[in-house]
Structure formats: C-alpha cells, structure tokens
C-alpha cells in the first residue's frame with residue numbers, strides 16, 4: 685500500500701508523545717555510564733542494528749570514550765509494517781567474532797525475535813560474550829523467550845506501536861525527535 689503524505693503528517697500530528705528528547709537524552713547518558721563501567725576494558729565490537737538502531741547508536745557511541753570497534757548489521761522482520769514476520773538478514777557482519785566481546789545496539793526490544801536471533805548468530809560465530817543495549821523495551825507478555833530483556837535498557841514503554849528515535853511508522857518518522865505512539869495502535 686502506498687501512503688499519501690497527508691496520512692503520514694496526520695499520524696505524526698495525532699500521536700501521543702511517550703518520551704521527549706530530553707528524557708531520551710537522560711536515559712542514553714545513564715546507559716553510556718553503565719556500559720562504560722562494564723565494558724571499558726573489554727575491547728568490544730559495537731554493532732548498530734540497522735535501520736532502527738541508527739539514532740540510538742549515533743548518540744550512545746560518542747559517549748563510550750574507550751577503545752572499541754564499530755560495525756553494523758541489518759536484520760529486519762517488520763518491513764515497514766506494524767506486525768513482525770520472518771527475520772530477514774539484509775547484511776550479515778563481516779568482521780571476525782572469534783573471542784571478541786560484542787555490544788549489540790538496537791532501538792527496540794519488542795517481541796525479541798530480532799535480538800535473540802542476533803545473539804545466537806554472534807554466539808555461533810565464536811563471540812566470547814554478547815551484550816545488548818536497547819533504547820526501549822516494550823511492556824507485554826509476548827516475548828519470544830519469557831522474561832527476555834537486554835543487558836542495558838533505556839526506558840520501558842506501553843504496548844503500543846511507536847515511532848521516532850530510529851523507529852518507523854511504515855518507513856516514516858524515524859527522525860521524529862522523541863518517542864511517539866500512533867493513535868489507535
């Protein structure tokens with residue numbers, strides 16, 4: 685379905701703001717301290733999970749002032765829709781994981797299929813340890829693994845479809861300067 689720009693503007697205008705930019709900045713600063721405390725001497729590789737992890741990784745990484753390498757991977761299962769399907773790897777990592785500590789950076793832990801598949805991938809590829817950081821963890825009981833959570837979680841949110849700070853509504857509003865819930869979803 686192609687969306688007209690009027691609808692896209694309307695979704696933004698009618699959305700509920702769940703977190704402001706200031707609240708997100710504070711959460712990211714806290715995560716940066718926690719991650720620095722635990723990983724500063726581990727020479728990790730930080731992976732941004734494209735596309736959603738882009739904004740969070742972009743704000744977090746400059747606050748991790750210790751030796752690390754940066755790379756990316758792209759695994760997707762929502763394909764511009766509001767319900768997830770099969771996980772599709774658009775770009776697998778090319779860097780060696782053998783005996784390395786890995787930090788996975790993503791925008792949201794929703795049902796957790798994406799993050800758990802990425803963790804498994806890293807473990808099978810020989811990582812020494814895999815750490816995960818997400819900006820938002822959605823509160824519901826549909827997690828792929830009951831009780832699954834990231835090592836570092838910025839904020840929790842209600843069980844609604846959200847956009848902003850990397851997360852899209854049908855491909856749009858990843859650039860929205862806060863986290864917003866779509867009206868009616």
Ligand SMILES: O=P(O)(O)OC[C@H]1O[C@H](OP(=O)(O)OP(=O)(O)O)[C@H](O)[C@@H]1O
Nearest residue numbers: 734735736760761762794795796797798
């Ligand atoms: O916990 P889950 O239910 O698996 O969902 C979380 C994943 O969904 C989104 O990615 P998406 O598939 O939309 O890909 P994109 O980032 O390229 O838009 C998001 O960026 C996470 O990676």
